[in-house]
Amino acid sequence: MSADPSDDPTAGGFNALRRLERTLPSEWYFDAAQYRRELEAIWYREWVYLCRAETLPEPRSFRTFTVGTQPVVLVRDEQGELRAFYNTCRHRGATLCAAAEGRLPANAITCPYHAWSYRLTGELARVPTHGRRHFLPEGEASLYPVAVHVWRGFVYVNLGGAAGAGAFDDHFNANTAQFANWPLEGLVIGRQLTQRLACNWKVFWENYNECLHCPGVHPNLSSLVPIYRRGIMEERDDPAWEAHAGSDDPAHRGGLRPGAATWSVDGRSLGHEFAGLSDAERRAGYYFMTSLPSHYVVLHVDHVRSTRLLPLGPELTELSVEWLFPRETLADPTVDIGRACDFSAEVLAEDGAVCELTQRGLHARPHERGYLMPEEYDVYRFQQWVRAALARPA
Ligand code: FES
Ligand SMILES: [Fe+2]
Incomplete structure (x- = not known):
């Protein structure tokens, strides 16, 4: 204005x-x-609406989205919390979850390319290699996080981070x-x-x-x-x-x-x-x-x-x-x-x-x-x- x-x-x-x-x-x-x-x-x-929370009914349920050009995966973790990440592997950038929706076979997101796997909270958990097991320092190379906010069953994400665009409630006209x-x-x-x-x-x-x-x-x-x-x-x-x-x-x-x-x-x-x-x-x-x-x-x-x-x-x-x-x-x-x-x-x-x-x-x-x-x-x-x-x- x-x-x-x-x-x-x-x-x-x-x-x-x-x-x-x-x-x-x-x-x-x-x-x-x-x-x-x-x-x-x-x-x-800005906060961008993705879907209803009910469409990820149980732990390991996931859905994938593209916001503009940005790939996002939404997943329900073992505690029932919704988490969002860029749908991109930290190794060489492969898409992690190719399907539009589904249920992960285990409590991990495993890259289909060279099988790096991540906890549902995003931390890198396993890197299959014949070389030095710990070439990556502990805590490195977690999935790139995306801020999530669930408002009354509606799931929103913010690619700018939680602080990206101010308080969530500002995002409604009413x-x-x-x-x-x-x-x-x-x-x-x-x-x-x-x-x-x-x-x-x-x-x-x-x-x-x-x-x-x-x-x-x-x-x-x-x-x-x-x-x-x-x-x-x-x-x-x-x-x-x-x-x-x-x-x-x-x-x-x-x-x-x-x-x-x-x-x-x-x-x-x-x-x-x-x-x-x-x-x-x-x-x-x-x-x-x-x-x-x-x-x-x-x-x-x-x-x-x-x-x-x-x-x-x-x-x-x-x-x-x-x-x-x-x-x-x-x-x-x-x-x-x-x-x-x-x-x-x-x-x-x-x-x-x-x-x-x-x-x-x-x-x-x-x-x-x-x-x-x-x-x-x-x-x-x-x-x-x-x-x-x-x-x-x-
Ligand atoms: S790109 Fe994901 S493990 Fe290689
Ligand atoms: Fe109209």
């Missing part, structure tokens, strides 16, 4: 940009050198204490979807940060969430919001259309709703929680949806969605979770299509920058966040 608050173009009695702002330079969305700068300044310094009524740590994945989008990672977030596109791009979502049909996200996006303050009309206050309870194909709840929610939380119908650059979570009365982004290249982004449910929902044969999953998968497909359209269009040589409309104040904030991250000292 701007250092001088009076210079903040988003400040005022309603949410809007109050002066014309240009977008980021188009080449920031495809230039390889810019992409590398963003990996270094953002992706290798005060996460306000979601205490959702039993997030006990939820179970009911469906999972991974797809690749032919777009830069920032294109996805910019689309996420505005609803001007909602009436045209998301007809079913805009029917379920009446304020989206107006191309805005919340009550105070309307310059005349005060005239409607206190209105119960969801087209003004936000929330779901009358009679609807959740994001599903017919708006009906799946049942087994979270018991601890307040009336206001029930009535809101959805809450968004964002952790840039990699994660957002949407909370409903009966399920929670977690979406992860990982950059695969300047013009390629992997999206991975986990639909999370209470155990009772998944155990109940009368519940069709597809009513919820299919609905949001459709919305995501609609978003993916416009992201890819944008990516292709950005290559036009005369299009050095675009313009932001007043409603795109959150796109502006995102772009300011990117600029500020790039300007941080290395």
Whole structure:
């Protein structure tokens, strides 16, 4: 954000940009050198969401990931702690765990190349050699550690080390204490979807940060969430919001259309709703929680949806969605979770299509920058966040 608050173009009695702002330079969305700068300044310094803790159910469970170009292995040690390391052998750099996930055959990570092996806490344990047994001093050549933080069942890593980007809680846009009524740590994945989008990672977030596109791009979502049909996200996006303050009309206050309870194909709840929610939380119908650059979570009365982004290249982004449910929902044969999953998968497909359209269009040589409309104040904030991250000292 701007250092001088009076210079903040988003400040005022309603949410809007109050002066014309240009977008980021188009080449920031495809230039390889810019992409590398963003990996270094953002992706290798911020907390990045990887997966739910439940997907590593027991000691020796492991999963592997690539954050930008960086290989990471997440493993549950003998004590049940999650540990993360660069997935790289200290000998000559081979990948240690080649599979996407699995269970280690022993309490060690053994390199498939020359069989150096490491304890699950990272220390080098064994080096098969005919030469001097102790040519390496004790304590040398442990696996390169990566900081791990588990927040309510969500596993994050930080390639900059635990101190890399400040306190973990700073990484959400919202005060996460306000979601205490959702039993997030006990939820179970009911469906999972991974797809690749032919777009830069920032294109996805910019689309996420505005609803001007909602009436045209998301007809079913805009029917379920009446304020989206107006191309805005919340009550105070309307310059005349005060005239409607206190209105119960969801087209003004936000929330779901009358009679609807959740994001599903017919708006009906799946049942087994979270018991601890307040009336206001029930009535809101959805809450968004964002952790840039990699994660957002949407909370409903009966399920929670977690979406992860990982950059695969300047013009390629992997999206991975986990639909999370209470155990009772998944155990109940009368519940069709597809009513919820299919609905949001459709919305995501609609978003993916416009992201890819944008990516292709950005290559036009005369299009050095675009313009932001007043409603795109959150796109502006995102772009300011990117600029500020790039300007941080290395
Ligand atoms: S590269 Fe791993 S043991 Fe040689
Ligand atoms: Fe959208």
